[in-house]
Amino acid sequence: MYAIEIQGLSKSYAVGFWKKQSQPALRGLNLTVEPGETFGFLGPNGAGKTTTLKLLMGITFPTSGSARILGKDLRDPQIKKRVGFLPEQPYFYDYLSAPELLTYYAQLSGVATPGRSQHIQALLDRVGLGDVGSKQLRKFSKGMLQRVGIAQAIVHDPEVIFLDEPMSGLDPLGRYEVRELIQGLKDAGKTIFFSTHILSDAEALCDRVAVIHKGELRGVGVVNDLRSASAEKAEVVWKGTAALSTLAGHLTESHVTGDTVRATVSTETLDLVLEKLRQQQARLVSVTPLHGTLEDYFLAKTSESGAAEA
Amino acid sequence: MTSRLSAITLNTFREAVRDRVLYNLILFVLLLVASSPLFGAISIGIQRLVLINLSLTSISLFGVVIAIFIGIGLVFKEIEKKTLYTILSRPVRRWEFILGKYFGLVLTLTVNAALMTVGVYVALLITEQKLTTADARLMVAVYFIILQFLMVTAITLLFSSFSTPIFSAVFAFALFAIGKFAGDLRTVAAMAHGATKWLTTAAAYAVPNFASLDVIPQVAYNQPISGSLIVYNTLYALLYSAAMIAGAVLIFERRNLK
Numbered sequence A: 001m002y003a004i005e006i007q008g009l010s011k012s013y014a015v016g017f018w019k020k021q022s023q024p025a026l027r028g029l030n031l032t033v034e035p036g037e038t039f040g041f042l043g044p045n046g047a048g049k050t051t052t053l054k055l056l057m058g059i060t061f062p063t064s065g066s067a068r069i070l071g072k073d074l075r076d077p078q079i080k081k082r083v084g085f086l087p088e089q090p091y092f093y094d095y096l097s098a099p100e101l102l103t104y105y106a107q108l109s110g111v112a113t114p115g116r117s118q119h120i121q122a123l124l125d126r127v128g129l130g131d132v133g134s135k136q137l138r139k140f141s142k143g144m145l146q147r148v149g150i151a152q153a154i155v156h157d158p159e160v161i162f163l164d165e166p167m168s169g170l171d172p173l174g175r176y177e178v179r180e181l182i183q184g185l186k187d188a189g190k191t192i193f194f195s196t197h198i199l200s201d202a203e204a205l206c207d208r209v210a211v212i213h214k215g216e217l218r219g220v221g222v223v224n225d226l227r228s229a230s231a232e233k234a235e236v237v238w239k240g241t242a243a244l245s246t247l248a249g250h251l252t253e254s255h256v257t258g259d260t261v262r263a264t265v266s267t268e269t270l271d272l273v274l275e276k277l278r279q280q281q282a283r284l285v286s287v288t289p290l291h292g293t294l295e296d297y298f299l300a301k302t303s304e305s306g307a308a309e310a
Numbered sequence B: 001m002t003s004r005l006s007a008i009t010l011n012t013f014r015e016a017v018r019d020r021v022l023y024n025l026i027l028f029v030l031l032l033v034a035s036s037p038l039f040g041a042i043s044i045g046i047q048r049l050v051l052i053n054l055s056l057t058s059i060s061l062f063g064v065v066i067a068i069f070i071g072i073g074l075v076f077k078e079i080e081k082k083t084l085y086t087i088l089s090r091p092v093r094r095w096e097f098i099l100g101k102y103f104g105l106v107l108t109l110t111v112n113a114a115l116m117t118v119g120v121y122v123a124l125l126i127t128e129q130k131l132t133t134a135d136a137r138l139m140v141a142v143y144f145i146i147l148q149f150l151m152v153t154a155i156t157l158l159f160s161s162f163s164t165p166i167f168s169a170v171f172a173f174a175l176f177a178i179g180k181f182a183g184d185l186r187t188v189a190a191m192a193h194g195a196t197k198w199l200t201t202a203a204a205y206a207v208p209n210f211a212s213l214d215v216i217p218q219v220a221y222n223q224p225i226s227g228s229l230i231v232y233n234t235l236y237a238l239l240y241s242a243a244m245i246a247g248a249v250l251i252f253e254r255r256n257l258k
Helices: A049-056 A077-082 A098-108 A116-126 A142-154 A172-187 A199-205 A223-229 A242-247 A270-279 A294-303 B002-018 B021-041 B046-080 B083-088 B094-128 B133-160 B165-180 B182-191 B194-206 B216-220 B227-253
Strands: A004-015 A021-033 A038-042 A064-069 A083-086 A160-164 A191-196 A208-213 A216-222 A233-239 A253-257 A260-266 A283-290
Touching: A004 A049, A021 A049, A021 A064, A021 A208, A021 A216, A038 A049, A038 A199, A049 A064, A049 A160, A049 A191, A077 A083, A083 A142, A098 A116, A098 A142, A098 B002, A116 A142, A142 A160, A142 A172, A172 A191, A172 A199, A191 A199, A199 A294, A208 A223, A208 A294, A216 A223, A216 A294, A223 A294, A233 A270, A242 A260, A242 A270, A260 A270, A270 A283, B002 B021, B002 B094, B021 B046, B021 B094, B046 B083, B046 B094, B046 B133, B046 B165, B046 B216, B083 B094, B094 B133, B094 B227, B133 B165, B133 B216, B133 B227, B165 B182, B182 B194
Parallel strands: A038 A191, A038 A208, A083 A160, A160 A191
Antiparallel strands: A004 A021, A004 A064, A208 A216, A233 A260, A233 A283, A253 A260
């Protein structure tokens, strides 16, 4: 059983004055997420990430397709007891204090009354808000609100947690804190599905990622595989500029500092380049494989033309 | 279900209290205090009549204004601020949310009216030096005012489930004003003929009958209120409100939130 199983999920919005034009926001999304997996849903702004999450949470209804969470249809309200959700740039009832807000959400999620207040205090401690007392949320900083947001998403100890842009708009310290919280959930074996356009966060946290662009799934894969797939280059450093002229056309790029040449070479031509350096009696300093980044993969996938554009 | 419903109800009430909605009570007390020299300046008997008329009308108007102005934002604000996202992602059914918000506002209005009523009795005690059993009829008038709140809140909720706050307010106020003359509309319908009769009769029965809920003059003049009117008004207000809420739920259940 998959933790999340999405089959042909599509969403179109009626636009125009008479609402007669249909604008697709999501086109036939197929995706599965394994239990315990941390899954990154990547895409530029307006790609369809939030639409997907809103469909999965029952906030909007799909035009076609279906989805199952923990083996149950997402229209089954009972499944929501096992699911947590942090919306993008969340706004909470600012007249409440953090313990009041979490108590409210705990009541709605069916958390049993005995031991509830101790559980909420422990949760506040866990997200670093144990000392906020009765301060109203309207006096909280953005980072504090985001931590409250994560606390409300896990107040009922869900198995699957959906996070929509959890690091968006946070300063580096806030991002670090939220990343640590997500890492803690990952270590606890939770299934985490989070959307982001901050690739470094996805790279640090995710087991697998999917790239979505213009409402269309462009690629899915294991983060390490995707990085190695795009790691088809090596950096070669040698002494002696004389060999540079004979290698023209074999180097992707090169920089000369004094007598030292630092060049990027594709792995296909690496043997040839090394052979030519030996022939030129250049002194080889180092050969380092260059690791591809998720950014390379992301840029490659988002620059491809999808079915919608074909 | 009950715990979710009561949680939403109490949170809506708490929001109203913390947003200082009940501050209108202060205005109400000031109104009573400021007008008290007027009561003293007029003869005994009329003094009581003026006090009851003025205070019960104020309770009604304050409540209706609060019902409409908070009611138009009950659902709209939750959608605009996206707080609804964190509600609907839990095992909360949409009808539970609508009903919880409705009960929350009705609770606010009832507490408001109850506190105002205490104020009226205190004012009566000061001006009349004593309370009589006839003054208990005041409670029936207040009860009818609360029934009126049930209906106005339900109507506003229905409009706000598909319209913008401004339009919802305009529609709700318009329907409230028309409903005040529902009795006259029924009289016109009875005198009409042919197709006009059908149309006016349909309109007369479709609009909320707030006229029958207004017993302020009877209470002020110490006239009795029949038990059958109490039963009729209770059933009418409950059924009308239920129909409005059912409409709001039907619309909201199908609504794609932005």
